[in-house]
Amino acid sequence: MAVTASTKNMALAKAINESLRRALEADPKVLIMGEDVGKLGGVFRVTDGLQKDFGESRVIDTPLAESGIVGTAIGLALRGYRPVVEIQFDGFVFPAYDQIVTQLAKMHARSLGKVKLPVVVRIPYGGGIGAVEHHSESPEALFAHVAGLKIVSPSNASDAYWMMQQAIQSDDPVIFFEPKRRYWDKAEVNTEAIPGPLHKAQVVREGTDLTLVAYGPMVKLCQEVAAAAAEEGKNLEVLDLRSVSPLDFDSIQTSVEKTRRLVVVHEAPVFFGSGAEIAARITERCFYHLEAPVLRVGGYHAPYPPARLEEEYLPGLDRVLDAVDRALAY
Amino acid sequence: MTVESTAAHKPRRSAGSKAGASGTERTRTTARKSAEPELVQLLTPEGKRVKNAKNAEYAKYVSGVTPEDLRGLYRDMVLTRRFDAEATALQRQGELGLWASLLGQEAAQIGSGRATREDDYVFPTYREHGVAWCRGVDPTNLLGMFRGVNNGGWDPNSNNFHLYTIVIGSQTLHATGYAMGVAKDGADSAVIAYFGDGASSQGDVAESFTFSAVYNAPVVFFCQNNQWAISEPTEKQTRVPLYQRAQGYGFPGVRVDGNDVLACLAVTRWALERARNGEGPTLVEAYTYRMGAHTTSDDPTKYRADEEREAWEAKDPILRLRRHLEASNHTDEGFFAELEAESEALGRRVREAVRAMPDPDHFAIFENVYADGHALVDEERAQFAAYQASFATESESGFAAGTGGN
Numbered sequence: 001m002a003v004t005a006s007t008k009n010m011a012l013a014k015a016i017n018e019s020l021r022r023a024l025e026a027d028p029k030v031l032i033m034g035e036d037v038g039k040l041g042g043v044f045r046v047t048d049g050l051q052k053d054f055g056e057s058r059v060i061d062t063p064l065a066e067s068g069i070v071g072t073a074i075g076l077a078l079r080g081y082r083p084v085v086e087i088q089f090d091g092f093v094f095p096a097y098d099q100i101v102t103q104l105a106k107m108h109a110r111s112l113g114k115v116k117l118p119v120v121v122r123i124p125y126g127g128g129i130g131a132v133e134h135h136s137e138s139p140e141a142l143f144a145h146v147a148g149l150k151i152v153s154p155s156n157a158s159d160a161y162w163m164m165q166q167a168i169q170s171d172d173p174v175i176f177f178e179p180k181r182r183y184w185d186k187a188e189v190n191t192e193a194i195p196g197p198l199h200k201a202q203v204v205r206e207g208t209d210l211t212l213v214a215y216g217p218m219v220k221l222c223q224e225v226a227a228a229a230a231e232e233g234k235n236l237e238v239l240d241l242r243s244v245s246p247l248d249f250d251s252i253q254t255s256v257e258k259t260r261r262l263v264v265v266h267e268a269p270v271f272f273g274s275g276a277e278i279a280a281r282i283t284e285r286c287f288y289h290l291e292a293p294v295l296r297v298g299g300y301h302a303p304y305p306p307a308r309l310e311e312e313y314l315p316g317l318d319r320v321l322d323a324v325d326r327a328l329a330y
Numbered sequence: 331m332t333v334e335s336t337a338a339h340k341p342r343r344s345a346g347s348k349a350g351a352s353g354t355e356r357t358r359t360t361a362r363k364s365a366e367p368e369l370v371q372l373l374t375p376e377g378k379r380v381k382n383a384k385n386a387e388y389a390k391y392v393s394g395v396t397p398e399d400l401r402g403l404y405r406d407m408v409l410t411r412r413f414d415a416e417a418t419a420l421q422r423q424g425e426l427g428l429w430a431s432l433l434g435q436e437a438a439q440i441g442s443g444r445a446t447r448e449d450d451y452v453f454p455t456y457r458e459h460g461v462a463w464c465r466g467v468d469p470t471n472l473l474g475m476f477r478g479v480n481n482g483g484w485d486p487n488s489n490n491f492h493l494y495t496i497v498i499g500s501q502t503l504h505a506t507g508y509a510m511g512v513a514k515d516g517a518d519s520a521v522i523a524y525f526g527d528g529a530s531s532q533g534d535v536a537e538s539f540t541f542s543a544v545y546n547a548p549v550v551f552f553c554q555n556n557q558w559a560i561s562e563p564t565e566k567q568t569r570v571p572l573y574q575r576a577q578g579y580g581f582p583g584v585r586v587d588g589n590d591v592l593a594c595l596a597v598t599r600w601a602l603e604r605a606r607n608g609e610g611p612t613l614v615e616a617y618t619y620r621m622g623a624h625t626t627s628d629d630p631t632k633y634r635a636d637e638e639r640e641a642w643e644a645k646d647p648i649l650r651l652r653r654h655l656e657a658s659n660h661t662d663e664g665f666f667a668e669l670e671a672e673s674e675a676l677g678r679r680v681r682e683a684v685r686a687m688p689d690p691d692h693f694a695i696f697e698n699v700y701a702d703g704h705a706l707v708d709e710e711r712a713q714f715a716a717y718q719a720s721f722a723t724e725s726e727s728g729f730a731a732g733t734g735g736n
Binding site for chain 2: 057062063065067070071072073074075076077078079080081095098099102103106107108109110111112113114115116147148151170171172199211245246247248249
């Protein structure tokens with residue numbers, strides 16, 4: 001991307017911060033809510049400085065009660081506000097799961113379209129930072145199973161900036177999964193570029209031999225895998241899904257019809273994960289194009305392990321390359 | 331009375347001391363009665379107006395109530411009960427899948443509902459048929475979800491009456507958030523959240539108390555303690571009278587006679603005024619009784635004694651106000667006769683409306699799942715349409731007529 005006056009190099013966390021700032025400036029109905037989001041700026045500093053500039057009534061430190069955060073955000077949305085709430089860590093979202101699944105997701109349908117709930121739930125997710133228990137999980141599939149929610153996850157600073165803008169503008173509730181291990185990764189962000197559709201996947205590396213599909217923190221890994229495979233003469237395509245619900249099956253289909261092989265990579269457990277849904281649907285859509293079964297690389301059916309074991313649990317370069325080799329061997 | 335004035339409260343009997351036998355049940359009921367703290371009452375069960383220093387703080391909120399107002403409250407309660415009875419009958423006739431009767435709770439709902447202002451916002455449970463009546467929601471609209479044709483058939487913003495909430499206690503947080511928004515807007519509206527004794531055990535209710543107190547939200551928590559959460563008595567939910575919970579959160583709690591419509595009106599007006607004045611949340615515990623089953627699927631004979639119900643029948647909210655109206659010469663036979671005719675007309679209208687309620691279009695499954703659409707919903711709708719259309723094709727080619735296939 002060419003560096004212009006509106007292009008800045010910034011970390012992914014800073015990009016979200018800038019995007020939230022822009023939303024707060026543009027619309028007085030936008031609110032930020034969460035634990036420690038005010039003075040502290042959040043435990044990852046994603047909301048750094050926002051309370052200072054927009055005040056305590058718009059950047060709200062909440063009591064430590066996740067169901068209360070989402071439940072009151074629903075009430076504020078009913079009143080016409082557009083709350084952006086932060087769940088401090090992935091593993092802390094479950095006290096709010098009832099409000100998200102039972103109330104937030106269903107209100108538009110049960111009101112026959114009379115009530116819209118433009119709530120964004122930000123969740124820093126995933127592992128790889130050596131954290132303690134409940135700080136490294138990837139629960140996106142648990143939300144993708146629920147109609148009424150939209151699930152997105154940016155992989156880079158530019159997408160983080162624009163996808164947050166689009167999530168806040170959405171009249172549907174959006175669960176915004178932030179790849180916490182990539183918070184400090186920098187990229188060029190053009191704050192005037194017109195972004196593509198929120199739920200459209202992007203080819204981040206073109207290839208011909210096999211398609212790697214990923215989102216959030218695994219996109220960078222897949223790009224590294226593709227680079228390593230290229231040294232061995234294998235030409236991999238990498239598709240950044242960006243959105244888990246809705247999921248852009250058309251883009252996967254287009255890629256797989258070209259490459260004929262598909263490996264899906266995510267940190268979440270493979271069992272009943274988003275890779276399973278992708279495998280099933282792509283098998284239906286591309287049955288006669290596929291040269292190999294769709295393979296998946298992800299977490300195991302075990303609780304997220306202690307930090308000293310997480311490298312074994314998480315998909316890494318070698319595990320993904322192994323899956324690539326297996327797919328290419330058919 | 332308010333939290334500050336209840337030092338005389340004695341602890342409840344432990345739940346373990348009662349068994350299922352009806353004799354033991356009677357003992358428990360008696361014990362409960364003697365141990366209960368005082369409540370705000372303006373009309374005795376015999377219909378006599380209570381005037382004393384303790385009630386004066388609340389009584390002033392109904393000092394302007396005219397005989398016509400009293401007749402209006404009576405009418406509201408009679409019509410609500412008639413509607414409720416019709417809905418129960420419609421369930422028995424198979425026209426509704428389920429009904430949650432409010433029988434016995436008319437005073438709590440009409441008194442509190444009539445205390446609200448047009449710009450106030452109400453967050454109900456699934457039993458607030460009387461409050462819906464006060465808000466001007468057409469009663470037939472309440473029946474769609476119980477008939478199974480929708481999950482909420484009214485626009486919440488038309489009457490500032492939110493959709494019924496079935497998961498217990500969730501709506502108290504929505505009410506709190508809405509009230510936080512009211513405060514941010516600088517409006518002087520208030521919000522009222524309904525819930526029951528069972529819901530008082532839910533974490534969401536506790537969190538709504540915390541949030542509303544911390545943000546000084548203009549919300550009234552109106553708990554109808556109808557003594558039973560399906561089969562579980564209030565002793566299974568709490569060791570202290572529910573209104574006393576407010577004290578720990580730093581706002582006032584009041585117990586009101588939930589079968590006294592005038593007291594419910596007064597106390598709710600007081601609490602709503604506190605909210606409007608920026609004094610924050612209030613917990614009102616309307617002490618009442620669920621005269622019927624939890625829903626039409628419930629069988630209360632399995633867990634409670636007839637004697638308990640009989641004791642509460644003597645405190646019936648409608649009978650109480652009728653006694654008062656008659657003793658005060660505020661009514662004549664014509665009033666009651668006209669109301670009877672109006673009740674029958676309402677029953678007939680509800681009956682006809684329910685029977686005429688069409689099943690929704692099949693494609694309603696896919697409607698309004700999202701506000702901005704969703705590719706998968708579109709894809710599945712198209713698949714469903716193609717599947718439905720395949721029957722038309724088969725019919726045209728004779729399959730559905732049984733001339734081919736199996």
